[in-house]
Amino acid sequence: MVNYKVADESLAEKGKEALYIAENKMPVTAKVLRDRFAKEKPLEGITIAGCLHVTKETGNLARTLKAGGAEVYLCGSNPLSTQDDVTAALVQEGINVFAWHGNTDEEFYWCIRECLKAKPNILIDDGADMIVTAHQEFEDLIKSGTIIACQEETTTGVKRFRAMEKQGKLKIPLFPVNDARCKNQFDNELGTGQGIVSAIYGMHILFAGKVCVISGYGHCSSGMALRARGLGANVVVTEVDPIKALQAKFAGYQVMPIAEALPIADIILTATGCKHVIAPTKEMFNKLKDGVILGNLGHFDIEIPTKELYEYAKWIKPIRSNVEELTFPDGKRVYLLAKGRLANLVLSEGHPSEIMDMSFALQSLMSEYIVKNKDSLKPGMLEVPTDIDDKVGFLKLKAMGVEIDTLTTEQYNYIHGYEEGT
Numbered sequence: 473m474v475n476y477k478v479a480d481e482s483l484a485e486k487g488k489e490a491l492y493i494a495e496n497k498m499p500v501t502a503k504v505l506r507d508r509f510a511k512e513k514p515l516e517g518i519t520i521a522g523c524l525h526v527t528k529e530t531g532n533l534a535r536t537l538k539a540g541g542a543e544v545y546l547c548g549s550n551p552l553s554t555q556d557d558v559t560a561a562l563v564q565e566g567i568n569v570f571a572w573h574g575n576t577d578e579e580f581y582w583c584i585r586e587c588l589k590a591k592p593n594i595l596i597d598d599g600a601d602m603i604v605t606a607h608q609e610f611e612d613l614i615k616s617g618t619i620i621a622c623q624e625e626t627t628t629g630v631k632r633f634r635a636m637e638k639q640g641k642l643k644i645p646l647f648p649v650n651d652a653r654c655k656n657q658f659d660n661e662l663g664t665g666q667g668i669v670s671a672i673y674g675m676h677i678l679f680a681g682k683v684c685v686i687s688g689y690g691h692c693s694s695g696m697a698l699r700a701r702g703l704g705a706n707v708v709v710t711e712v713d714p715i716k717a718l719q720a721k722f723a724g725y726q727v728m729p730i731a732e733a734l735p736i737a738d739i740i741l742t743a744t745g746c747k748h749v750i751a752p753t754k755e756m757f758n759k760l761k762d763g764v765i766l767g768n769l770g771h772f773d774i775e776i777p778t779k780e781l782y783e784y785a786k787w788i789k790p791i792r793s794n795v796e797e798l799t800f801p802d803g804k805r806v807y808l809l810a811k812g813r814l815a816n817l818v819l820s821e822g823h824p825s826e827i828m829d830m831s832f833a834l835q836s837l838m839s840e841y842i843v844k845n846k847d848s849l850k851p852g853m854l855e856v857p858t859d860i861d862d863k864v865g866f867l868k869l870k871a872m873g874v875e876i877d878t879l880t881t882e883q884y885n886y887i888h889g890y891e892e893g894t
């Protein structure tokens with residue numbers, strides 16, 4: 473029996489097309505690993521619950537885990553990123569889904585709880601909400617060892633788990649899949665960079681000649697800066713980390729504090745994992761230029777102070793799907809993307825499938841690794857083994873028809889030794 477609550481089951485045919493389109497661009501996750509998993513069944517008897525952006529790419533991850541023998545449960549990791557056609561199609565394929573676009577905070581946690589009630593053995597989270605809920609409300613799953621280990625998909629989730637571990641509150645083995653090279657060097661940098669461009673393009677806004685302020689110069693934000701510059705924008709970076717700020721400066725961007733950047737910005741995009749990148753004060757709001765576009769790509773909707781902007785605005789008018797015009801008391805208008813939530817996922821379709829192929833190949837292989845190593849995993853932050861990261865890299869290169877060199881024994885000994893010098 474399939475357990476589910478989705479928006480509209482009649483969208484299944486459309487969802488199948490979306491899954492098919494993604495599948496063809498995900499040769500590692502949806503072909504190489506899926507074929508092997510279908511033969512070897514490494515996840516037989518295992519229940520996996522994913523709290524992820526339920527997109528066509530995540531749908532393909534779920535299908536691969538199911539092919540490997542797992543019972544799969546899915547819920548959304550953001551109220552606005554679920555693709556309702558995809559959820560309908562997944563239900564028809566026997567995947568348990570509790571997700572719909574636009575759910576409330578209360579419904580969001582209800583969906584998480586429905587997945588946890590299935591007593592999953594592995595949790596794959598994106599932002600930590602499911603694993604934190606398991607710690608707070610489903611302690612038995614942890615104490616009894618039902619949950620063997622967990623996998624985290626994004627930077628914000630990893631940071632929350634590091635904080636939990638520091639306070640002695642992380643009770644399960646946790647793999648920060650986000651930190652693997654095949655994840656954050658491609659998904660965060662390329663995916664987010666391209667995603668925001670496609671989101672803003674949907675508004676028919678020209679980047680060329682605009683001042684585009686990017687807050688942060690980390691994995692996502694440096695990718696966003698690069699794409700915005702490529703389209704001819706004058707990019708200004710704001711940072712709090714001196715080294716990242718130097719990197720931005722030497723990459724040729726203007727670097728300045730946010731308070732100085734606000735009055736010159738035509739577009740402001742945040743991806744910091746921090747809160748209140750623009751301080752939630754009238755003084756800061758009044759610095760904004762008339763017509764400025766505000767978009768966030770960080771995990772939560774508090775980087776741009778959405779709640780306070782709504783409170784300050786005299787009028788709020790939807791002008792396109794997921795774009796609102798906020799008019800301030802002095803008549804100034806600002807354009808808020810996606811209610812301050814992940815703009816690339818809400819206004820566009822999220823990262824391109826080619827990119828998610830690597831992230832989800834890692835997630836698939838890590839689930840297999842957890843099952844194989846279940847008796848030796850200890851609670852706390854662990855690391856994705858380098859050979860799994862490398863394997864995904866090799867599989868992706870192979871799928872793209874790219875060959876690379878291999879170290880000779882002499883070269884290997886040289887770079888791992890100290891004897892040879894001047």
Ligand SMILES: NC(=O)c1ccc[n+]([C@@H]2O[C@H](COP(=O)([O-])OP(=O)(O)OC[C@H]3O[C@@H](n4cnc5c(N)ncnc54)[C@H](O)[C@@H]3O)[C@@H](O)[C@H]2O)c1
Pocket residue numbers: 626627628629656659660663664687688689690691692693710711712713716743744745746747748749769770771772814815816817823
């Ligand atoms: N939209 C997406 O599809 C997507 C994809 C991956 C990650 N994310 C999310 O994006 C966020 C950033 O992830 P990342 O991997 O780039 O993290 P990162 O740690 O690599 O980069 C964050 C950068 O922001 C800087 N920063 C922190 N607070 C700041 C502030 N107040 N002002 C200016 N800069 C500040 C940090 O110094 C750091 O350099 C996280 O919330 C992550 O979960 C979103």
